[in-house]
Amino acid sequence: MTETPHLSQKFQQLQKAKETPKNAFPKIQRIAHYLRGRKHFAQHYSPRLVSIGPIHHGKPELELGEKYKLMWAAKYLERTKQDGQTLYQKIASNIEQLKERFAEDVIRDFPDDEKLSWMLFVDGCSLLQILEKGNLNDPHEMNVKVDQMVLVWQDVLLLENQLPYKVLKDLSGxxxxxxxxxxxxxxxxxHHLSPVRADQRKENHDHKNEDRRNIFLTQNNEDGDESVYVNNEDTQQHEEHIIEVSKELPFHLLDQLRRYVLDDPQNESQHQKGAKKKSERNQNPNNEMTTYRNIGELRAAGIKLKVEKSRRLRDIHFSYRWKCLCAELTLPQITVDDTTTPSFHNLIAYEMCPDFENSFEICSFVAFMDSLIDHPEDVKELRSAKVLHNALGSDEEVAKLFNTISTDLVPNTESYSEVRWKIEKHYRKKHRAWIAQGYHTYFSNPWSIIAFHAALFAIVLTVIQTWFAINPRDPS
Structure with missing residues (x-):
């Protein structure tokens, strides 16, 4: 068969496709159509007040946000005493490098480099102003109302509303x-997924250096007292150590959120070593399917819920206490509110970007929680154990939230595999379940312990009384 020039060109394209290099970093891109196209999901990916970056720039419904961004950028330049034209030139001189941080279809609408540079300059300055002065407790510094500030907080953490870290670094000074x-x-x-506990409070007090503050953290200890003062020098040193250990800067703000909520980089190497040793002892030999379903079934099997105070999503454990008398599933404490759905949707969409290499930690966590939650009663059990704080509404809404978010997820099968297998082994060994359930029923609180001993004492007295009735003492 004779090759035509057109067919020859097609084969050349086929050969080049094989040689296409992989991206060294995930590019800022649109949400994949198979995610956005799902019913009721698209609303969680689009900004409602402010666009950041090129994807949603210029939309009529975001016109008010454009005015706000100009105001915030001007305030940022005034506050930091930086020259606007100098900062703009930093962006303009690096525009070719910055364009490589975006997918091609994203910057296609910006053929004019000057227009793109100005947009990145204004959006970058306004985002830095939001990061440093966007306090929900004091929105007046941003010249907006608190309800608008809440929308801004949500908008800047959308996948399609991101700016490259380099833009922020060039403009930050x-x-x-x-x-x-x-x-x-x-x-x-x-953020509701922050490892900082929900009952902690922070008060910032500005000193001579505006960028350095004393941070007060208030937490309720077991006695109900409020304490803990954290000096900013310690906080700064701690944060700098984290950056040194992680050795990798974030790609953008959403990427930093993902890093921030997953774990503490200082303990990562130790966590991995410990997990490896444990997994070698607790492997699922035949990759058998799990048979338990939800919190209700786990409770029926005598498994008690326990809250992990670290709040890191990876900290999920299954263990026994009192020589296997008490089985416990330890879960991180989470808060569910109006921001939970868009947060998880965008973090999941980020993990599913084809050019982002990751282990699907957020997808795996959501899938694991979905496996535990089938009914509102499961949510009630999580609330009773103080694992879940429901700031959304009814328990039925929370159950529906996790069941909906987990639709079409493909989690990492290795994540929580050790925990799943331990639960499965416990679930299959009925005698352990009976022992654990008995412990939970009769020894889980002081009243049940008192009732158990009272009943036992009554039985002993009855036995003694019966014995003496059958064998009366001879008066002679």
């Missing part, structure tokens, strides 16, 4: 990357 990441982390501390 900070020589040290640790300082900028510290600003990101301080902003993210108020």
């Amino acid at each position: 900070h020589q040290n990357d640790a300082t900028l990441v510290d600003i990101m982390n301080n902003f993210l501390k108020c």
